Amino acid sequence: MPEMPEVETIARKLRREIVGKTVSEVRLSGLSLRRPVDAAFAAVLRGRKVAAVHRRGKYLVLQLEPRAFALIHLGMSGRVFHWQGEIAPTPHTHGLIGFTDGSMLEYRDPRRFGLLSAHDGPRMRDIVEIKALGREPLSPGFDCEWLWPRLSASRREVKSFLLDQREIAGLGNIYVCEALFHAKIHPARRCHTLTQEEASRLVRAIRKVLRGAINNRGTTFSDFVASDGEPGSNQRFLRVFQRAGRKCRRCRAVIRCLRQSNRGSYYCPGCQV
C-alpha cells in the first residue's frame, strides 16, 4: 500500500525520467477508479510538456507546460511504470500516457482505489485535492510547536488523528504503526492525553520512520514496486506492522493487533503505553 515514502520514491525516479517530455497521446481503460476519470483528462495532457514532478501527501503531481497539473493517487494497489517503447496494456492498466520520444507512462491499479485527475490552469495549491491536505511531515514546519496544540485540542484516538490526511499529509497505516512504536505511544491513546514530551517523541519518530523508508525505497509487500519494477526493502526494518504474534525486538513482549476504524493497528503492549 503506497504511502508517502513509496510515492516519494516514484516521484524521484520519474523526475529523472519524464521531465522535459511532451505528451503525444493518452489512453484510458474507461473503468472508474475511486471516481470516474474525467473525460477532459486526456485533452488536458495531450500536447503538453512535463515541466516538473512533485509529491504532495500521497499524490504524485505532474506539473505541465502550458500550466496544468495531472494528479495520480495510487490508492491501495496502484503502480506507475515508465517504459521505453510501446507496451501492451494489462487488464489492470487504466491509464497510458505516451510521449513524443516513444516512451510511455503506465498507470496500473487492480483494486481501482486510486485516482487520475487533470486540472487546467490553477495554481497547484488551489487544486481541491491538494488544498485539503495537511502539513508535510518532513517539512520544516512539522514540529512539536505545531503538533502539540493540535493534539491537545483533539479527543480522537491518536492513530485516527495521524491517519487523517487533513492533519498530516502522507501517513498511512504502516508508518503510523511504526512511528507510534518508536514514540512508545499506544495507538488508542486519546490525543489530548499526550504530554508535550510525547508529542515531541512522536514528531521525531514520524520523521525517522519516513526518512528511513525513503532511504530504503519504500516498503514492499505485494503491491508496491517503484516505477522500474524494483521492490523497496523497508519491510525488513518494520518493528510492529504485520508482526502480530511475534516477539518485540526491544522488549520481547508479543506484538498485538487491534481494530481501529476497521484497520489493523499493530503495537507492542510492552513498549507502548
Place this chain on the structure above:
DNA sequence: GCATTACCCTGAAAGC
C-alpha cells in the same frame, strides 16, 4: 466534531 459503518475493488490466503 467525531465515531461508526458501508462502499468501492480484486488478489491472496484460508477454509471446506
Place this chain on the structure above:
DNA sequence: TGCTTTCAGGGTAATG
C-alpha cells in the same frame, strides 16, 4: 484439486 469465503485497506459519504 477446486470452489467459496474472508480479509486487506485509502478515501469518501452517510448516519448517529
